[in-house]
Amino acid sequence: MTNPVLAALGRPFRLGIIGGAPPSMIGPVHRLAAIMDQRFELVAGVLSSRPERSRAEAVAAGLPEARCYGSIEELIAKECARDDGVEALAIITPNDSHAPYLNLALAAALDVMIEKPLCNDLREAETLREAAASSGCAVVVTHTYSGYPMVREMRARYLAGDIGTVRLVQIEYLAGGLATAVELGPDGDQRWRLKPERSGPSLVLGDIGTHAHHLVSFVTGQPFESVSADVGTIVPGRKVHDVAQVRFRLAGGARGHLEVSNAAAGMSNHIRLRVYGENGHMEWLHRKHNELAIASLSGEVRIIASGQPMLTPDAQHSSRLMRPGHPEGLQEAVANLYCGLADMMLVRRGHPTSGAPRLVPTIDDGVAGLAFVMACLESSARDGALVRLDR
Amino acid sequence: MTNPVLAALGRPFRLGIIGGAPPSMIGPVHRLAAIMDQRFELVAGVLSSRPERSRAEAVAAGLPEARCYGSIEELIAKECARDDGVEALAIITPNDSHAPYLNLALAAALDVMIEKPLCNDLREAETLREAAASSGCAVVVTHTYSGYPMVREMRARYLAGDIGTVRLVQIEYLAGGLATAVELGPDGDQRWRLKPERSGPSLVLGDIGTHAHHLVSFVTGQPFESVSADVGTIVPGRKVHDVAQVRFRLAGGARGHLEVSNAAAGMSNHIRLRVYGENGHMEWLHRKHNELAIASLSGEVRIIASGQPMLTPDAQHSSRLMRPGHPEGLQEAVANLYCGLADMMLVRRGHPTSGAPRLVPTIDDGVAGLAFVMACLESSARDGALVRLDR
Amino acid sequence: MTNPVLAALGRPFRLGIIGGAPPSMIGPVHRLAAIMDQRFELVAGVLSSRPERSRAEAVAAGLPEARCYGSIEELIAKECARDDGVEALAIITPNDSHAPYLNLALAAALDVMIEKPLCNDLREAETLREAAASSGCAVVVTHTYSGYPMVREMRARYLAGDIGTVRLVQIEYLAGGLATAVELGPDGDQRWRLKPERSGPSLVLGDIGTHAHHLVSFVTGQPFESVSADVGTIVPGRKVHDVAQVRFRLAGGARGHLEVSNAAAGMSNHIRLRVYGENGHMEWLHRKHNELAIASLSGEVRIIASGQPMLTPDAQHSSRLMRPGHPEGLQEAVANLYCGLADMMLVRRGHPTSGAPRLVPTIDDGVAGLAFVMACLESSARDGALVRLDR
């Protein structure tokens, strides 16, 4: 992959990061993903909501000491005063802070990478979308899995008509991290996800349901038309949702089922997407993320893999190790989203991009995710009644 | 496996078969399954509803010519007049004939193996159950997949508490045979399944939905409490159902999702059952039917296989090739149901059985299957409203 | 599959069986395989070398009591005196009895199914081949794995040029049954395989090495040109060979490696064959015996499976459950060899066969197997020196 940012600016974009102190897993992932392809240089940060800790962790993470700040407000104030201040922010803080932090960033005219869910409320999401539109800023929502090359291949092939029109979709995202009552454990009170006021109206839907929802629309190009959902809790005594089962229809009429749980004992971040068309189906499995299986009507299954020569440009431009059998991972998938953010930032500044299609999830996808969450909750509250999603 | 029938009677039971002329796939499967373990001898048959063809095909299938009949009425009349007449009937005819044929068999005091679905109507099913109870006859419904050794292992381990109490269930049965509009093809009018008046109120639910339903109850030991279903058709112009998506609750409160389609392009009789408990989950996949995967909370997966020494007696008694790595198949799974029928017949006659647990699907399971079908249809007609199953 | 034997004779061939009393695993497999397709009727037998036990076990196996004999000599004498005597014998006794029993059968003009290895000595094998030729009898050697539909598919596709000319072959057959010193266990002295005087010059080569050797020649159509082998024992104190590593060249010049062990701890009758040609490779794995994987130069892998419509006639005629996703097993593979024996018997008697290609391993393959064993032993005795196989 050539580097259109270096070509255009002679340097990477300057990025600040909000959140991600230990024991965050995504903190290091974002920091490395941002710099991996030299689209961004990480120059400033606020790693924790506690000012002292924030600065110490930012230093430990290798950020320049003078630009390790105690709060997002401080960061924005001081960076905006610099000639070489940050041009973009990565917001990877707990869900309930997404909306206020994003508003601050947009007000400062900064482009943004923001973790999903966009926020905890649909009206707020719509307001954020308006703010983003007014600002002209680029906003990418970190729907990591759409950054995998073979998910992009699946999309490209679906849109090219390889299996005909979609008739049925199955998506499942099953994790086991909450299969026991960890909230009652020794460090349970430090887990913000298990506090409803922080993680939002539905932990499982916000945390992984929005990923699943996005994957379906990303690959098929179709929004959700309606849902019938049962959302609840399978671990006794838990105060947040840990399971959701959602039947849905896509705009084109296809049926689908989405099933997510983070309390599925023994599952390890398992994601599987199957899209059935008139002439066959395609399957992508996170555990084999470098592969895509394509079945024909006869039942023959073709397995193609990252790095192979027959892939579409969307997949080829999303791989760094361009030889089959050299595995990439989650880190590179996130890096692909940062490349997309950089492309959007170049466009905004009037520069040419690498020419790769813009495949990244935007604030529109973030709003659609919230709308999906809210529709599921409404349906579930009404015993699974059909709820249509406005569009 | 020792042979309790030979031990008790000095000869196999005498079996007559109704149905299964070419191009039936299950005809040869039943005929071989019945005799495979010398529990039954196949001595009489009616292979087709057309008398001439029936006799010719029965002869071609190797039945004694004198006992190849033109109708079930003729078979019953003549066989009951013999000292060495049939003691059991296998009924493997189109769905709409199940009820009348089973009634005839029961009236003649014959034990029965009958293909699923038990019949096409719930009230009829309940009446059949009463008739069977009155007659004292054994009735086994051919829910083939519960005959696989590793499905029985899954059940035995679940009931032994290996993964704790069930919290979530996923079952999918996806086939691709009807992914195109075969009913419009050259031999479309010969396909009775595609005629609603023959295949019953819901093709997909009767044909494979009842299999999926049975597997869940078989393994967990729990009946269905309620359903919320969307049942319909994904191939344009089709008059029968080819897809059903069913959320359910088990009697113990666990959630589940059941998804069946015979129009899932590219799928080859794919069945997957996952049962999640408090401490892990188990997965059985038809494509790897000789294996069972057991995942612990830590995510470690243990794969055990047919023929291995640590299996429970239920699985061990269901295998013929008692060494790991020597694959059995569908044929043996059906044969295991015939062994179960023979066990029930021995019990009825006051003989000891092999001592193996009676694991076979009975008429109660057949009735439960119909109740499930009807509840799904009611729910679907009411936009997925929750429908409780009486028990 | 139509039944050419019934068509030609109006009845199945009459078969006698030698060997297979409990705890033999292959005894029941052969008895069922023979009758599975109504090519044969099992009418006489000698199940053990001890006359009393032989008769009792034959009766228990369901053979007609009057034709349960105490020795092969008795069986041949009495059956040959009957108008309806056996026409073929299945010899499934310990290796050291193969040669004398086969000689008796041929002398009585009986066609034969015989377990591998053909015998324990190459010169003896060649003499047997001459005897068979003189007698005109059909002899099939039970190389079970070549009876699987997808192995036959692999052969048909290789011979059709689908991957170009073979350049490299990998075959491994690894089992774990002898991974511990079972010969020192409680029933160790009953295991004839562990006594060199019974199992022949090399247990592992005779028992499974000949299977592996046959698979390579069967699929590629090429005999072995030379070997360099290391044959030995990995379980301390063992008197028979339990491991062999054999580099080889095929007649066409391709390189290959064959690795067999029955002391590979944790392996369950694992067989994997890969054939690499100019344009791709094919892989067959016993654990997924209903599938064949075909890789192109680009690395794309196509997986085709038993029952699918694009298969060659060789595979289609070898399947009973002609719909994808309905698994067959080892039992059907052995039955396919019996169908082949029946075809050869029809040819010999001047009848038309089913027209299916004759794919069964003959006495020529048995002799080739012995030649392979002997060449490996010679090479191993000379520190892996290259040994050419005469042809």
Add this chain to the structure above:
Amino acid sequence: MTNPVLAALGRPFRLGIIGGAPPSMIGPVHRLAAIMDQRFELVAGVLSSRPERSRAEAVAAGLPEARCYGSIEELIAKECARDDGVEALAIITPNDSHAPYLNLALAAALDVMIEKPLCNDLREAETLREAAASSGCAVVVTHTYSGYPMVREMRARYLAGDIGTVRLVQIEYLAGGLATAVELGPDGDQRWRLKPERSGPSLVLGDIGTHAHHLVSFVTGQPFESVSADVGTIVPGRKVHDVAQVRFRLAGGARGHLEVSNAAAGMSNHIRLRVYGENGHMEWLHRKHNELAIASLSGEVRIIASGQPMLTPDAQHSSRLMRPGHPEGLQEAVANLYCGLADMMLVRRGHPTSGAPRLVPTIDDGVAGLAFVMACLESSARDGALVRLDR
């Protein structure tokens, strides 16, 4: 993972890189691996043997312009004259330059990461080892695959006795990049690997055979005792080796087979290692590199995966995404080797390390690799005669 380099020095080590201009695949991999964990900062480089191109590519790769040099001699001269000059060099140039470049680096007292094979000649390798010993410099050979967490887990478990003493080993490394005569293609003359004078005495053995050799010794802790090899070419007209089949014995007496080819049509950098002990076996497959399969005597297979809690510290310290189901890739495996180099550099400088075991391949492994290559070639020249490796 804490960062012992930052803890000790307050900054990363300064690294220079030699080689890796486009279209090199490993160039970007090394550059990113080096900086990924902030053990190294990449400050200088010579990316090509042509001075102009070298400087241009180094600038394009983001190196500081003033330290983009035209030759390794220039880099060493100028960097050694700086107070903040490089402390280590990564040498990732064609094989024939390894020895002279490593000598230059050692003479300048620089620590080194060097691509395999160490060089093209055994005597030269031994001389390099002496030079390294005299200099006291750390030298890591890039045997990438030993950097994967689950390969390290396999080693830790083997050494802990989980499967007992090794009896049999199977290793295969099969790639398809040279399955066609690419040397005759349009850019064939630019492929240095296909020129024997550059890639050394045996392309396939140097390129991937040394990887396979290292994996076996790495996991079992045992050097090779003897080999019997057949090394050659399967693509007609090729001047370099593209296949090798090597039987071997380990120092402890275990048997093994090593098979490598880069002309195995349809294979995508496939590596599989199986180690069989007294009580079971373990298997690692590159395509599933985040997993390790452990089979017991009973045939039960346990699959454990990267990120799970039961892993040994060696694997845990080699993962960044410490949650199961979040895949890492090749990039991280190489980064783990750089962490090891940094640890060695800290030791050399008297600093404490992270306490992680030193698992990286050193110059001793490089020499052992060359000795293995030479022994295989000698054996192959003598028709597979047994050749012992001096130690």
